[in-house]
Amino acid sequence: MKWRFDPRTILYLLIISQLVLFLDGSILMEIITVIILIIPFFLTRQLYWGIGISMIYILQLLATFFLLPKITSPILLYPLSMVSNGFRELIPGMIVGIYAIKFTSLGEWISLFKKWHFPKFFTITFAVFFRFFPTIQQDYQQIRNAMAFRGIERGVLSFIKQPRQTFEFILIPLLMNASQVAQDLTIAALTKGLSMPGKQTSLIQLQMTKFDYIYLTASTLPLIFTLGGFL
Amino acid sequence: MTAQAIKSTKASFQFLHTDNFFLKEINLAVHPGECVLICGKSGSGKTTFSRLLNGLVPNYIEGELTGEVKTYNLSAGKTSIKDYVQVVGSVFQNPKTQHFTANTSSELALPLENIGMAPEKINKKVTETAQKFHIEHLLDRDIFSLSGGEKQQIAMASATVLDPQVLVLDEVSSNLDQEAISCLQENIKQKKADGTTIILTEHRLAWTLNFVDRYVLFNSGQVIKEWTNAEFRALSNNKLADLGLRATDLSSKKQAIEKKKQIHQDFKNDYLLHTENLTIGYKKTTVQTNLGIGLDPNKIIGITGKNGVGKTTLANTLTGLLKPLGGKILWQEKLISAKELRKKSFLVMQNTNYQLFSDSVNEEVSLNAKHPEWKEKVLEQLNLTALAKRHPMSLSDGQKQRVAIASALLSGKKLLIFDEPTSGLDYTNMQRFGTLLRMLKQTDVIIAIITHDVELAADWCDEIIPLKQ
């Protein structure tokens, strides 16, 4: 099955996920919300994400209800409650975040920003920001290789032994290359009309589908039930 | 005579904060539909001149322009860059740093979006352009997953999606292999057939003979000479070399390479390092199997092959970054582990920016040096003594490359692999690099070169290992 959320739906889901956190309602509301949010992973066969997050969430639930009450030592209780309880509450937001970053393209977000008349200085910067991540990853790999050839330690140990030095060795080539890319990218972008005045249009036309409406409704139900006192 | 597409009249240009004119009184006229190639050494002003044609100079890259450079009715320095957008399309040297988006279709659509074309039309235009360049299969793909050649085709399509009357191609073939160049060549011919005026700047010339109408030679910011296609074809490789230009007839070079092929033999006595039934790859992907190759300090060895055939994987395996998936690597007949190989070897990367860490050449070459006592001598040999106090990043690409080599020599490396060391180099610099190789051959360091540069392989390598699928 191939479909994706409209970015507007994702924004709505983001807000819902936060309301769930803030209302701090019953655990049932939280569980239902998580189930509703996680279903699309399975429908689109993203089993890696679907199963992975389900497992983490279930472990956190189990820890919260069966492990935490048995622990009396504050030293243990404290970090554990953070991991199983504090971080658990972030799961709904995290799921929506994965849809937003991993399963929504830069083009779709930019299309929405243009539609909503975000200023150009923002959309352009955001586009470059998004596009640059793969470059950082590739650069980092090259730098790691270069360090190996130079016999510069690069493992975890080196960060403990001489953190400042190791950090500098990685950071400086990254920044140097970034400055170089900034110039090349500018030259190319200028010749492609990035500085043209007037409204920019979009190849990608956003279209809400049946699914979006279903999700807008479904994700709101647990909240309504909670506020209505049913859950 | 109709109006000229490009007309440069006594154009001189001086960069901001410099004292001398870089371009001097350039007169050049190009008529509509003509294809002109500007050649000349690095620093001769080709690229700067090409940037006068698309408005980048002096609008973005600042400086003082005298005289006049007109592209149709646009005048450099007087017209804003945005007015050039629909008249001139531009493609640049580095495939990795000129795409603005992460998706191929978005990249083609970008100029159309910027001029505010209606969405339905954008879609149609993107599809049409892709069909024209035969790159429909590349649409809606992650640009980062494409090869350099494919990226360059996307850049080309994106530059022409607005149907500009003029196309400026600035050293677009530098980073490409033969196959990618022929794809690009088809795309250029297509645009020429449409009547687009095309200006190229290039070091590699052989691939341009069947579509360029006129060749113009730049030297120290001046136009020195012009040839028609027929006149240029008639120039011998030697004559071109005298002018500081690369060869146009590669057939003799290709024959030479054929003769230099390393013949699978008993490597035992003649090669310091050799492999037996070596299988290379990464993670679970096997790239090459059953490799038997030999490397030795007394021979400069070239490794050639198409993009994606496994040259980089081989280099990474020989330098110990990757473990062999099977077979053996033997150093003086003894099995050598990846870890030991990593200690003994050094890869001079295509982009040496990644391998320079210090704030001066002195510091750089002394970092983890095993033989600091060799420093003076090595710097001298590599012509770096005068630069010792400079920051490595303030140096030219060739100088950076030599700093990387110096650092490898001082850390007592015994195997030096170069990754595409001459891509984007003019004839003089390529020859200079060749001389450097000869010098390194005198040492006890094994030298191997990954290259798609036919001239480098033919003129300066002793043996060639051609990798095949």
Add this chain to the structure above:
Amino acid sequence: MNRNKIIHIPDLISIGIYSALYFILVGVAEMLVVVIVPGYSYSYSPAMSALMTGAVFMLMVAKVPKFGAITIMGSVLGLFFFLSGLFPFALVPSVVAAVLADVVAYIFKYKSKIGLLLSYVIFSFNTTGPIIQLLFSPDSYVANLKERGKDASYIQNVFESISNYTGALAFVSLIIAAIIGGLFGQKMLKKHFIKAGIV
């Protein structure tokens, strides 16, 4: 208007690239903190970030010494935080810290070292959204324990004291880390980027 004072396309591209590097470093800092000591050590991730991002900030300001650059950087980072879904309310401190940092840098004309250091310390608060959210969100787990009939008053006391203590310490450590990180950044700028002629 003076051409060199307003932000152009080339500036936006630089800001975008440096923001991406900034974001990656923040991500690395948070990972480090969470991996080293799981749990509430998370509150120190802004301090760790501030320690690491100084050079990116200083280089960005040196490249684009114009009013608005820091604000745009903060807004883009904030929006990305928002979209990542983990801490959507990080958007607010991100933008506020960035605007204030921009104003401070502007007062010092983007030149004074002390001024930029101060600007950086303020900017470093842009990553505090998550911890504000965590520190001040109701201690549901304590309530939870009570519900289950456990004598939790002792534990609750411990929680509250650690919680207050953590909050104060997180912010003090952030300021100290930002000063160190900012100075390191300025040192890197001088040692590498000015010397190499990049700036």
